[in-house]
Amino acid sequence: MQANPSVELREVVKRHGSTPAVESLSLSVRHGEFFSILGPSGSGKTTTLRLIAGFEHPDQGDILIDGRSVLDVPPNLRPVNLVFQQYALFPHLTVFGNVAFGLEMRGVARAEIRSRVDAALGMVQLSGKEARVPAQLSGGEQQRVALARALVNRPAVVLLDEPLGALDQQLRQEMQGELKAIQERVGLTFICVTHHQEEALTMSDRVAVMDRGRVLQVGAPKEIYGAPASLFVAEFVGLSNRVDGRIIAVDGTRCRIEAPGLPAIQADAPAGAGPGNPVALVVRPERLHLSQPSASNGFDNVVPARVAKTVYNGHEMQYQLHVAERLSWTVRVQNDNGGQKPFLPGDAVAVRWNCDDGVVLAR
Amino acid sequence: MTGSSGLRTDARRTAWLLAPALAWMGLFFVLPLMVVFLISFATRSAYGGVEWAFTPANYRDLADPLYLRIYLRSCVMALATTGVCLVLGFPLAYHMARAPARWQGIWLVLVLIPFWTNFLVRTYAWMNLLRADGLLNTALIGAGVMRAPVEILYSDLAVLIGLVYGYLPFMVLPLYAAIERLDRSLLEAARDLYAPGWAVFTRVIVPLTKPGIIAGCLLVFIPSLGAYITPDLLGGARSMMIGNFIQHEYLVVRDWPLGSAASFVLMAIVVAGLWGYQRAGGVRA
């Protein structure tokens, strides 16, 4: 059993009319992992979720749950439960009635329903609110009911469609931790669809980045953020500074990149790179160091720049730098660096970084 | 591939849901209409029967000035009714929609009660008032406004009053719904941008409640055009409208082909009006 992936999509194609929503999608989700599908709206991530839930039927390909194809299984017989984006709580039923619904449909005995609903509501900290109707609950509470309604059935897979999308910022951050904790406690496979990169990175064991119906990269959050496989991933996940250029020389694992208006840049060579390749160098804002132009230390790269704008964020200072003609970068500096005086707009500065701080990607 | 099997079952299920109603309406609505349509091209036999033929003669006969006048009168009556209902209904609907929530409910009930009251009874109520020895004349003479009673009953005016009375709720309800949905801050914004009261009305309120206005006008115009009871009870011998004409042809003269043609012309006017409504953007409402 464990040999099979929890959910597997094999070359799934789904078109809405003539526009493809999902194109030749293959994914494999392991047992008990928190798997996120991250992508902008229209990337096909919600369609993917609905394909697994059974509300859409693929035009081609196969979908397997625990190693068995579910193409001919209607939604009510699939061992998956969906937490809907707007929760889709039944407005005419109480919290108890909502959570008990799936168990009743399966003909579970009354006493068992009682104890399982109690346990599920306890897990999402809603004990004592069984008799309320959804309209009497806050947004956060409704979200918890929706989660309990799925968990109580102990499905093979829990599907979550933008689970925190309707919550405000503060609640969203609280729930991120809680959702992950609940998932670890119940040990079920979670597949979560979101357009919110922070959410995907903090909660997931693995993340799939999707764009225009295709999966661009699958990996642990650290890989996705630290070693993006493509420009789209680099720019969609987190803030990044980019400069377009051309490889002028390759020397073992290193290469030199020439970019208009900048001194030659040293970088780790991407696999199969050759002189003349058009590339983009991407560096995260927190990997750049800012100093006086005169200061000297052993960084691989030093680029002069001018401070265009500063934004005070409390714990950090964010600098908007003018690096070259039509090239502006963002640098983040923690505000605990021992009383170093902040730079002011107009100041000349030096931006420094090492080869392993950046990633070179094909353009 | 069996991927779409679920969809196909869904389609079959939907078909079963629709089938009974479609069969019922097909049998007792579409089929009878087709019969009327066919008969409108037939000719009348000597004793009021139908002789199958295919001739546009009935439609040609309808172009007779005598009949044309009935059609024209009906259209004018229906337009006048619609106009009066709009003028009366708008202030009432506006007042209702701007009243405090509790009062809105009460006003709504007050408009709904006549709406649910038997149409014959409501028409009969006006017969009582409009008679020569009715309450209206008695009151007017008593107040010294007039010396001799005026017979209002059995006139075009009586028909107009009856139609307005009968269909006013049809105007008020959609208007109320449209105005109630209107965001109050839009009116304040218009005021803030220097609009005088009349400009707020013509430039903001009317355009935004247009779907309600059009819906109300159609809901009044269509039944007024085909009205039967009101002209029958309140109108005089010369107040005949299309509805009465059709009934007359069918049950009195027993010229079914001509009556059928007349009813198709009536329906054509109604459908044309609706089509115009759709073109005017009624769908967006």
Place this chain on the structure above:
Amino acid sequence: MMRDPRKAWLRAASLGIMMFLYLPIAVLVVYSFNAAKLSTAWQGLSLQWYALLARDHALLVALQNSLLIAAVSTAIATLLGVSAAVGIERLPWRRRTWLDGAFLLPLVMPEVMMGVALLLFFVLIKMPLGLLTVTIGHAVFNVPVVTMIVRARLRKLDPHLEEAARDLGATPWQAFRRVTLPLVRPSVIGAALLAFTVSLDDFVVTFFTAGPGATTLPLKVYSMIKTGISPEINALSAMLVVVSMALVGLSLVMQRTNEK
């Protein structure tokens, strides 16, 4: 707070229109208690016209006919109308348009024309005119009424609710029974109530499809009005006004329970 003169004007106009709506009805009710037989002069309070009504056997039969027709036609229209509403709302948009038109037509069709068409049809298929033909006629114009009201409610439902039920193991029928139906029930009851009232009130279609034997309440009222003004009609009308008030009240109570 400043008193707005425009508001005062609106208020006065609204009260005037209410007078216009209620004065005729009020006069009718008041005069149903008038002892006088033929004049508008008030000759003292009397219940004699109500007593006369109670003894009118033909009227009682008409009332029975009306109630029977209304009940049966409402049942047919509600069953067919609700299932059609659910069916139409499940169709893809493209295929809905012509059905929209098909269900709109009976609503806007002049009543006289519907009466004529049914009369011709029944005569042609040699179906004897009577209670049955009237019932069929009423069920025909009430199906679209029910469909329209229930569809309006269905469209306001979250489309994901039925999916949520399916996701939680409900079959299509269970999802409808347990989720959709409870949520649209108030509109179904409201639609049935309206259909019942429209059927009770209908004169034109009944007039054409009734034939000699099947007299309904509106037909009876009509013939009473046509044969001459009598205070007995006042009494009957007053009672019908009270009944319609009760129906409005009932429909409002239904809405209240719905909102709760």
